Amino acid sequence: MQKLGVGIIGLGSAGLLHAESYNQIRDKARVVVLCDKDKGCAESNALIYEANAHTDYHNILQRKDIDIIDICLPHHLHAKAAIAAAEAGKHILVEKPIATTLKDADDMIKAAKKAGVKFMVAENHAFIPAHALAKKMVDQSQIGRVFLAKAYEIVGDVPIEQGWKTSPEALGSLLDMGVHRFFVLQWIMGDVKSVFAFAEKLTCELDTKNDDTAVIALQFKNGALGEVDVTSGAVSEPTNRLELYGTKGTIIEDHMCESPLMYSSHQSGFETEGWVKPVVEHAPFPGYYSISFKNEVEHFVDCVREDKEPLVNGDRAKAALKVALCAYQSVKTGKAQKVE
Ligand SMILES: NC(=O)c1ccc[n+]([C@@H]2O[C@H](COP(=O)([O-])OP(=O)(O)OC[C@H]3O[C@@H](n4cnc5c(N)ncnc54)[C@H](O)[C@@H]3O)[C@@H](O)[C@H]2O)c1
Structure with missing residues (x-):
């Protein structure tokens, strides 16, 4: 089968991780265009990946050698680029969150359906092997019925200069980090x-109203x-933790640790003596990024090649956005908010 051609739009922290990930699956896909409005950034990275550099993504959408448009732009720019890519007949991988409004998310999903192209949101947490193992254990009832689930994303990444993350459209950490945790929790x-x-x-000491x-x-x-706790203001190493408490046992997962998952169970057939740490592919921060991003782009490329439905489809990604937006509504009203 021919290699798929990929055009990546937005070459910041996410875009470069995506480029490196495609580089690891060179037998299946090849980055042919790297696009960033910053010309120097596009050109220097294009040299590394032997791709063409562009500064305006509208000029690459008609290229016949591009099968997949991979969108790593700031959140509020996802929708416009994804809809344009769909209209040009390209398969679309777009970074999380899917968008910043439900209308944008709906328009993206509709455009992809109408064009008959594959559409996936790059929710790398779905491709962290320890998360997949936790989900499998819950699905197999290894800890009974889960009655309490906690997830934390605690990082030191508070903005130190004005940029898109301090703009009103970005909303704040509740959206940026919360959406990872809402996806994983709803998935499980x-x-x-x-x-x-x-x-x-x-x-955050900058002039912004965005939450950290x-x-x-x-x-x-x-x-x-x-319960989900997020902050970008931590001064320690990041913690990214999932705790699942079931009627027959407990699963604790933390990306900080060399062995990211441990569980203890009294479930018949799955009994443990104390905590057990199963072997699972992992590397503590930042290593798990490369693992999950590579798994994620490979999954999407396989979905395109084999005509399969991607794991993080538009509806699942929209459901995570919906929880975040309802949470913001609750912040505003001071009341619990139904997620409808
Ligand atoms: N899955 C993850 O763990 C993860 C990690 C980082 C970022 N992200 C997501 O990736 C997206 C980008 O975040 P980032 O941290 O890489 O941001 P960033 O600011 O590091 O990079 C954004 C890039 O987009 C470029 N850009 C902006 N507008 C453009 C336009 N109109 N045309 C072309 N290029 C344009 C900028 O020049 C910049 O290089 C966000 O939605 C974020 O949530 C996800």
């Missing part, structure tokens, strides 16, 4: 029914409760 636990949230600017810290309480449709 099913849909969220109701949220109550606080979100504040507590550490948030605490979100969740009630799932299956009756279980949950």
Whole structure:
């Protein structure tokens, strides 16, 4: 089968990780165009990946040697680029969050359906092997019925200069980091029914209203409760943790650790003596980024080549956005918000 041609738009931290990931699956895909509005950035990276450099993505969408448009632009620019790519008949991988409004998300999903192209949101947390293992264990009822789920994303990444992350459209950390956790929790636990949230600017010293810290309480449709804590203002090494408490056992997952997952269970057939740490492919921060991004782009390329539905389809990614937007609504009203 021929290699798929890829054009990446936006060459910041995410775009360069995507470029490196395609480079690791050179037998299946090849980066043919790197596009960034910063000409120097586009040209220097194009030299590294032996690709063509462009500064305006509208000029690359008609290229016949591009099968996949990979969008790594700031959140609020995802929708316009994805819709243009769909209209040009290109398959689309777009970074998380899918968009910043539900209307944009709907328009993107509709455009991809109408064009008959594959559409996936690059939610790398779905491709962290420890997360996939935790989901499998829950699906197999290894810890019984999960009644409490907690997830944290604690990083030191608070903006230190004005940019798109301090602009009103970016909203804040609740969206930026929360959406990872809402995706993973809904993937494992099913849909969220109701949220109550606080979100504040507590550490960022810039002139912005965007939150850098948030605490979100969740009630799932299956009756279980949950909590998500995020901050970009931590001064320690990052922590990215998932805790699943079931009626027969517990799973604790943390990307900080060499062995990222441990569990203990009294479930018949799965009993453990104390905590057990299964072997799973992992590297502590930042190593898990390369693993999950490579798994993610390879999954998407395979979906295009084999005509399969991507794991993080538009509807699942929109569901994570919906929880984040309802959480912001709760912050505004001071009341719990139904996720409908
Ligand atoms: N999955 C993850 O863990 C992860 C990690 C980082 C970023 N992201 C996501 O990736 C997206 C980008 O984030 P980032 O941290 O890479 O941002 P960034 O600021 O580092 O990079 C954005 C790039 O886009 C370019 N750009 C902006 N407007 C453009 C335009 N109209 N045309 C061409 N280029 C343009 C900028 O010059 C910049 O190089 C965000 O949506 C973010 O949520 C995801």
